[in-house]
Amino acid sequence: MSKKNSQPPTMIPTLPKSPTGIQGLDEITGGGLPTGRPTLVSGSAGCGKTMLAMEFLVHGATQFDEPGVFMMFEESAADLTANVRSLGFNLDRLVAEQKIVLDYVRIERSEIEETGEYDLEGLFIRLGYAIDMIGAKRVVLDTIEALFAGLPNHAILRAELRRLFSWLKDRGMTAVITGEKGEASITRYGLEEYVADCVIVLDQRVTEQISTRRLRVLKYRGSAHGTNEYPFLIGEHGLSVLPITSLRLDHGASPQRISTGIARLDDMLGGKGVFLGSSILISGSSGTGKSSISATFLNAACQRGERALLFAYEESSMQILRNMRSIGIDLEPWVKKGLLQIHCSRPTLQGLEQHLVMMYDMVQAFRPTVIAVDPISNLTLERDEAEVKPTLMRLIDFLKQQQITTLFTSLTTGGVAPEDSQAGVSSLMDTWLLLRNIEFNGERNRTVYVLKSRGMAHSNQIREFVLSDKGIDLVDVYLGPERVLTGTARLAQEAHERAAAELRRQDHERKLHQLASKQKAIEAQIAALQAEAESEEAEVNFVIAQQILQEKTVQQNIKTMTHLRGDVKTGKRRTKGSQ
Amino acid sequence: MNDTPSLTNHPEEQLYELRLYVAGQTPKSLAAFANLKRICETHLAGQYRIEVIDLLKTPQLAAGDQIFAIPTLVRRLPEPIKKIIGDLSNEENVLVGLDVQPVEV
Numbered sequence: 001m002s003k004k005n006s007q008p009p010t011m012i013p014t015l016p017k018s019p020t021g022i023q024g025l026d027e028i029t030g031g032g033l034p035t036g037r038p039t040l041v042s043g044s045a046g047c048g049k050t051m052l053a054m055e056f057l058v059h060g061a062t063q064f065d066e067p068g069v070f071m072m073f074e075e076s077a078a079d080l081t082a083n084v085r086s087l088g089f090n091l092d093r094l095v096a097e098q099k100i101v102l103d104y105v106r107i108e109r110s111e112i113e114e115t116g117e118y119d120l121e122g123l124f125i126r127l128g129y130a131i132d133m134i135g136a137k138r139v140v141l142d143t144i145e146a147l148f149a150g151l152p153n154h155a156i157l158r159a160e161l162r163r164l165f166s167w168l169k170d171r172g173m174t175a176v177i178t179g180e181k182g183e184a185s186i187t188r189y190g191l192e193e194y195v196a197d198c199v200i201v202l203d204q205r206v207t208e209q210i211s212t213r214r215l216r217v218l219k220y221r222g223s224a225h226g227t228n229e230y231p232f233l234i235g236e237h238g239l240s241v242l243p244i245t246s247l248r249l250d251h252g253a254s255p256q257r258i259s260t261g262i263a264r265l266d267d268m269l270g271g272k273g274v275f276l277g278s279s280i281l282i283s284g285s286s287g288t289g290k291s292s293i294s295a296t297f298l299n300a301a302c303q304r305g306e307r308a309l310l311f312a313y314e315e316s317s318m319q320i321l322r323n324m325r326s327i328g329i330d331l332e333p334w335v336k337k338g339l340l341q342i343h344c345s346r347p348t349l350q351g352l353e354q355h356l357v358m359m360y361d362m363v364q365a366f367r368p369t370v371i372a373v374d375p376i377s378n379l380t381l382e383r384d385e386a387e388v389k390p391t392l393m394r395l396i397d398f399l400k401q402q403q404i405t406t407l408f409t410s411l412t413t414g415g416v417a418p419e420d421s422q423a424g425v426s427s428l429m430d431t432w433l434l435l436r437n438i439e440f441n442g443e444r445n446r447t448v449y450v451l452k453s454r455g456m457a458h459s460n461q462i463r464e465f466v467l468s469d470k471g472i473d474l475v476d477v478y479l480g481p482e483r484v485l486t487g488t489a490r491l492a493q494e495a496h497e498r499a500a501a502e503l504r505r506q507d508h509e510r511k512l513h514q515l516a517s518k519q520k521a522i523e524a525q526i527a528a529l530q531a532e533a534e535s536e537e538a539e540v541n542f543v544i545a546q547q548i549l550q551e552k553t554v555q556q557n558i559k560t561m562t563h564l565r566g567d568v569k570t571g572k573r574r575t576k577g578s579q
Numbered sequence: 580m581n582d583t584p585s586l587t588n589h590p591e592e593q594l595y596e597l598r599l600y601v602a603g604q605t606p607k608s609l610a611a612f613a614n615l616k617r618i619c620e621t622h623l624a625g626q627y628r629i630e631v632i633d634l635l636k637t638p639q640l641a642a643g644d645q646i647f648a649i650p651t652l653v654r655r656l657p658e659p660i661k662k663i664i665g666d667l668s669n670e671e672n673v674l675v676g677l678d679v680q681p682v683e684v
Contacts, residue, residue, distance in 0.1 A: 113676030116610075116668035121602040121649035122634060122641050129638035149647070151664075260604060561593045 004350050015222045018066065018138070018174040021059025022052065024241030028217055033198055036167050038175040040195040042186045043202030048213055048234050049178040051087075052202070053140040054080070055238050056176050060091050061099035066174070068138035069101045073146035077102040087238045091198045101130040107150030110324045114152055120160040124167060131171065143178040148189045165194045184510055186218065188505060197221045198472075210352055215241050231353035231391065238456075242394055251400040253277070253455075258370075258405060261300030262293070264474035268450050275455065279396055281376075281426055283410040284435030289446050289465055289472070290409035291315075293374035294474050295324045295331065297407050301370040304332035309361060309368040310342045313378040317342040318329070328471045330516035341366055358393050369404060376408040376425065389425065396428050415420040428456045435465065438486050445487035448474065460489040464490065533553035595619070595627040595677070596656035602649045603635045607666045611650035614667035622674060622682045652676075 017031035026032050033039045033056070045050050050072075057068035072080060080102065081091040094100040103126060127313060130136065145159065168175045177185030177195055181203075186192040192199055199218040204211055215232045217225045232241040257272040260280075266273040274280055282290050283336050291314075298308040312320055321332050334340035345355075356379075363371070373379075379392070390521060401407045408429070426432055432451040437444050446465040450458045463474040464486045478493045480483035485493050599615055601608035612631060619627045634641050634649070644653050648664040656678050663676035674681050 103642060105647055107647065111659075113661070113672055114665055115663055115672035115676065116614075116665035117607050118648045118650060118665040119607070120647055122600065122646040122651060123648075125634045125638045125649075126647070129641065148645075189657045249660040492653060 004434050017223070018060070019064060020052075020056045021063050022055050022239045022241060024230065024232065025052075025239070025379065028215075028230060028241060029198075030223055030225060033174055033176070034220070034223070035174050035267075036169065036172040037197040038168055038173075038177055038195045039200065040177050040179060040187070040191055041190070041200045041202065042179045042181050044181040044204065047181075047202040047204050048232070048239060049202055050075075050080070050142050051084070051177045051234055051239055052200075053142050054084050054089065055177055057100060057138055057140050058084075058091075058094065060174075060192075061094055066137035067099045067101075067134040068140065069103065069127065069128070069134075069136045070140045070142065071103045071105060071127060072140075073105050073107065073140045073144060074142065076106075077103075077104045087236070089238075098134045101134055101136070103127075103130055106147060106190070109150050112150065117155065119146075120157075122166065123160075124164065128171075131173070132173065137172075137174060139173045139175040141175065141177045143180060145179050145187065145189050145191065154189075161191070162194050162272045189368075202232075233352070233354045233357055235357045235361065237361065240360075242353055242391060251277070251397065252403065254403060258304075259300050260293075261296040261298075261303075262472050262474065262496070264463065265293075265448070265472075268461070268463065268474070269431065269453055270456035270458055272456070274405060277400055277405055278430035278454075279400065279428065280405070280407045280431040280433065281410055281429040282407065282435060283412050283426075285412050285437065288435035288437055289448075289467055290411070290435060291320075291328075291374050292324070292467055292472055294326055294374050294407050294409055295320070295327075295329050298340060298370060298372055299324075299329050299331060299334070302331075302337075302339045305339070306369040307366060308334070308340045309362065309366055309371045310340065311373045312342060312344045312369070313346065315344065317344050320344075326469065327467050328469050337495060346378075352391055355379065356391060359395065360398065362458040363399070363402065363404065370407070371399065371404055371410070372407045374409045375411045377411040392425050393428055396425075438467075440486070441489045443489075445490075447477065447486060593626055593657055595623050595654065595679075596630075596651045597627060597677075598630045598632060598644065598655055600632050600634055600641070600644065600646045600649060600651045600653070603633065605649075610666040610668065611652070614670075614673070615652060618667065618670055618673050622679050624678050654678075 016035040017029070017033065018035045019026045019032035019475070020029075041052055054070065057070055060066040060068050060571050068284070070080070075083075077091075084091060091100060091102065095102060103125070105123065127139065129140070143163075147157055147161075148154060165175075165177075177191060179191045180187070182188040182190070182200075186199060186201065196219070198220045201216045201218045203214045203216070205214065206212075213232050213234070214229045216229045221486045230241050232239060254276040256276040257274065258276050259266050259273040282293055284290055291312075294310070298310055301308040310320070315323070317335075321330075321335070324331055331342075333342055335342065341362070377390070403532065407424070410425075429452075431453040433450055436447050436449075438447055439445075446467070447462050448465040449462045450460075452458075462477055464477045466473045466475055478490040588634075597615070597619070599612060601611065616628060619629065632640055634646065640646075644651075644660075646653075649662070650666060652667060652673075653661040654661040654663075661676055661678065665672075665677055667673050671681075
C-alpha cells in the first residue's frame with residue numbers, strides 16, 4: 001500500500017497517503033491518511049483521539065522520516081509527555097532530536113479581554129515557526145475546539161479556522177485535527193464543515209459492562225476505505241485497530257502433519273495427526289476432558305522441542321500444573337525450560353478486543369508453534385455472536401498466517417446441541433473433535449469422535465476416552481448389535497462375551513468328545529462283527545474241510561471196496577466164494 | 580477590580596509595561612497601535628511603556644506570551660498578566676482589560 005506514495009507513472013495516480021504506523025488503521029484506509037490534507041478525528045472524551053494523533057506523529061517522526069508538530073490546546077506539553085511515556089514514546093528525546101515540536105496553546109478565558117477586530121495570525125505564526133524549525137510534514141491540532149470556549153467571537157473564529165485549514169493544505173501538511181463529538185453533529189462546533197477530506201470517528205460503548213472502543217472511517221474523499229466499525233484499543237504498544245491482520249484468505253497450507261500427543265487420536269486423523277498451522281476445535285461439556293487433551297497436545301509439542309503457549313481462562317497455572325500431573329503429564333519442566341508459557345486470565349476483565357491484542361502481542365513476542373486456548377467459549381461469554389465471530393476470525397487468520405497450530409477448546413452448555421453452540425467458530429476450524437459423556441448404567445464415560453477434519457481421511461468411529469495416571473488413551477468402544485457400550489458396561493459386555501465364548505468352546509469340546517466315543521463304539525462293533533465273521537469263516541472252513549475229508553474218506557472207501565472186490569479188468573483178486 | 584484601590588489613588592506610582600504583538604503592518608495592527616497610544620496618553624500619561632513585537636520578524640516570541648490572536652496586547656506589569664485581543668477600538672473594554680480607572684476628561 002505504501003507503494004501508492006511513489007506513484008509510478010504507468011499507474012493511474014491514486015491519492016498519495018501518509019501511513020500512520022498504527023496497526024490496522026493503515027489497512028482500513030488503504031495506506032494511511034491523505035498526504036498534505038487535514039483529517040478530522042472526532043470522538044467523545046476518553047476515546048483515544050489524542051492517542052491516535054500522537055501515534056500518527058510519533059510514527060511519522062520515527063518510522064517514516066516525517067517530523068511533526070503537535071499543537072495542543074487542552075493539556076500541557078509536560079502532561080502529554082508523561083501520558084504517552086507509558087506507551088513507550090519518549091517525546092523528550094524526539095523533541096531534543098528535533099523530530100517533534102510540542103506547542104501548548106493555553107487559552108484562559110478569564111485572562112482575555114476582547115475588543116475590536118482580530119485574527120488568529122498568532123497561531124499561524126507559531127505553527128509556521130514550528131514547522132519551519134524542524135521541516136515538519138505532519139501537524140496535529142488537539143483539540144482546536146478549545147478555541148471556541150476561549151474566544152467569544154465565533155464568527156471570527158470560524159473564518160480563521162477555514163483559513164487555517166486551507167493554509168495547512170497550502171503548506172502540504174498532513175494534519176490531524178481532533179474534535180469533541182457533538183450532540184447531533186460529528187464535532188461539537190462543526191469542524192467537519194472545514195475538514196472535508198477525511199473524517200475518522202472514534203466511539204466508546206459499554207455493552208454488558210465491558211467497554212469497547214470503535215473506529216470508523218466516516219469519509220475519505222478520493223479513496224476507497226473500510227466503512228465498518230472496527231474495534232480498537234490502546235494497549236501496551238499503543239493503538240491497535242482490529243483487524244490487526246488483513247482480511248485476506250491467502251495463508252499457506254502446509255502438508256506437514258503434527259501429532260496431537262495421543263497416538264490413537266492421530267490414528268483417527270488419518271494416522272498422522274493434524275496439519276501444521278491448522279486450527280482444532282475440541283468441544284464438549286464440563287468434565288469431558290478438554291483441558292487434558294490440550295495439555296497433552298502442548299506436552300507433545302514441548303517434547304518435540306517446540307515452543308508452546310497456553311491461554312487458560314479457568315485455572316491458575318499452578319492449578320494446571322498440579323492437575324495435569326495427576327494424569328501423568330508434567331508440564332513444569334517445560335515451563336522452567338522456557339518452552340511453555342502459561343497465561344492465565346479472565347478475558348472478560350478486558351473485553352474481547354483488548355484480550356485478542358494481548359494474545360497477538362504475546363504470540364509475536366514468544367513465537368510459539370502451537371497454542372492452546374482453553375476454553376474459547378470464555379472469550380465469547382455473553383457477547384453477541386455476530387460481533388464475536390469476525391474478531392475471532394481475525395485471530396484465527398492471524399495464527400494461520402503465522403503457521404501456528406492452534407487448539408481451541410469450547411465448553412458446550414447443556415440443552416443446546418453441541419453442534420450449535422460454538423460461537424459460530426466451528427466453520428473456521430479445520431478439525432473438530434467432539435467429546436461426549438455417555439451416561440448409562442449408573443456411570444458416566446467419556447467418548448470422543450471426529451466431527452470433521454479437513455483435507456484428510458478420518459475415522460468415523462466413536463472411541464472411548466480413558467484418563468489414567470499414565471495420560472490419555474483411547475480404546476475401542478463395544479459396538480454391539482443394540483448399542484454402543486462404554487466403561488464398565490463395555491467391560492461387563494466383554495466379560496459376558498468371554499464367558500459365552502468359553503461356554504461355546506466347552507460345548508464344542510464336549511461334542512467332539514461325544515463324537516469320538518461314538519466312533520469308538522462303532523469301531524468296537526466293527527471289531528466284534530469282524531470277530532464274528534472270522535469265527536463264522538472258521539466254521540465254514542471247518543465244515544468245508546470236514547466235507548473234503550468226508551469226500552476223501554468216501555473216495556477212499558470206494559477205492560478200498562473196489563480193491564477188495566477186485567479189479568474187473570485184471571481180476572487180480574478173486575473172491576472164491578463168490579462163484 | 581475593587582481590590583486594587585491603591586492603583587487609582589496613586590496612579591503615578593504604578594508603571595504599566597505593555598506589549599503589543601502584531602504581524603506586519605496590517606491595518607488592524609496599525610489601528611491597534613494608534614488606539615493603544617491614544618488610550619495610554621489619555622489615561623496612563625507618563626506611567627506606561629509600550630513594546631511592539633512584530634511576530635513576522637520574531638516568531639519565536641509568540642509562544643512565550645501564549646499569543647494566538649493578532650493583535651494582542653499583553654499587560655506584563657502590573658501583575659497578573661492580562662491580555663486584550665483585537666484592534667483595541669473599544670476604549671472602555673481596553674480600560675477594563677488593563678484594569679485602569681479611566682481619567683475623567
